[in-house]
Amino acid sequence: MNNQPSPKRLAFFERYLTVWVLVCMVVGVAFGKLLPDVTATLSKLEFGQGSQVNVPIGILLWLMIYPMMLKVDFSAIGGIAKRPKGLMVTLFVNWLVKPFSMALLAWIFMQHIFAHWIDAETAKNYTAGLIILAAAPCTAMVFVWSYLTDGDPVYTLVQVAVNDLIMLVLFAPIVMFLCGVANVVVPPKVLITSVVVFIVVPLTAGWLTRTLLLKSHGKEWFEKNFLPKFHPVMMWALLLTLALIFAFQADKLIKKWFAVILLAVPILIQVYFNSSLTYLLMRKLKVPHNVASPGALIGASNFFELAVAVAITLFGPSSGAALACVVGVLVEVPVMLSVCKVCNASRGWYQSAKA
Secondary structure, eight states: OOOSOOOOOOOHHHHTHHHHHHHHHHHHHHHHHHOHHHHHHHHTOBSSTTOOOBHHHHHHHHHHHHHHHTTOOGGGGGGGGGOOHHHHHHHHIIIIIHHHHHHHHHHHIIIIITTTTSOHHHHHHHHHHHHHHHTSBOSSTHHHHHHHTTOOHHHHHHHHHHHHHHHHHHHHHHHHHHHTOSSOOOOHHHHHHHHIIIIIHHHHHHHHHHHHHHHHHOHHHIIIIIGGGGHHHHHHHHHHHHHHHHHHTHHHHHHTHHHHHHHHHHHHHHHHHHHHHHHHHHHHTTOOHHHHHHHHHHHHOBOHHHHHHHHHHHHOTTSHHHHHHHHHHHHHHHHHHHHHHHHHHTHHHHHGGGO
């Protein structure tokens, strides 16, 4: 008997989420252009000076992550050691494939195929930005993608947490090696603040809420009455996050629209390549679908807060490297939604490998 959950049946609002993303882009850009002073004020609000973690976006991301953390059963975390295949595949793709494949794609497109439209120095900047983007695995948004594919919340948490630990050690050397930059500065405050805001705080809040409500109301009430109330909160938080991101980058989107299109090409190829590779390797190794889907999404998405911060630190806020990281943010959401749809639609095919 197949005990795996069926693909999530999305409501009308969620089914057309890609359309709402486009609406958010229009609204965000309009807001950024019509109210530049308000936008500038909001963009400067940070969790501590120099953290590069924006307060409004951080709160909205927290509202997306907290409901996922409510599902984490800490008693099940120890079981991950008994089924490490999914984690091993995720780490392999994130750290041995993703940065190097992006470096190759960036070199091919920015310095060769698109050389007619980009001068040599700008091409190098774009290449550096794309490498920085690919070297930072996603932290926050993965929990949203995992939810949309019925991912195992415990396994997703472990995958993200282990990636964060590895990132503390490997991010700078990989960027330094691939970019050829002698003095790569990885802002420690960005890493620490992001881990605290996006993992420690929501995880602690989720654990406390779950523990107290399970004791006072029972598991059935918690899962059927309490958890569903957070679903619309997650969706609205996602849309507001996008609107703010587009508002903050309104000028770059309008003034450098052609560069945005060029930069999107290698990013799109890289996302689909890495997610497909992860998904297929997990299927080959007979990893459960609710582990493979989040793993594929982790392998495809990026930690854009860190990437943008490092690009600005190394090359400046108006640099091509910073723009490349921003384009990664703009491209990621609609593309990741498409990967979620593929994972859900292929669930039956994926599970047939076990037959």
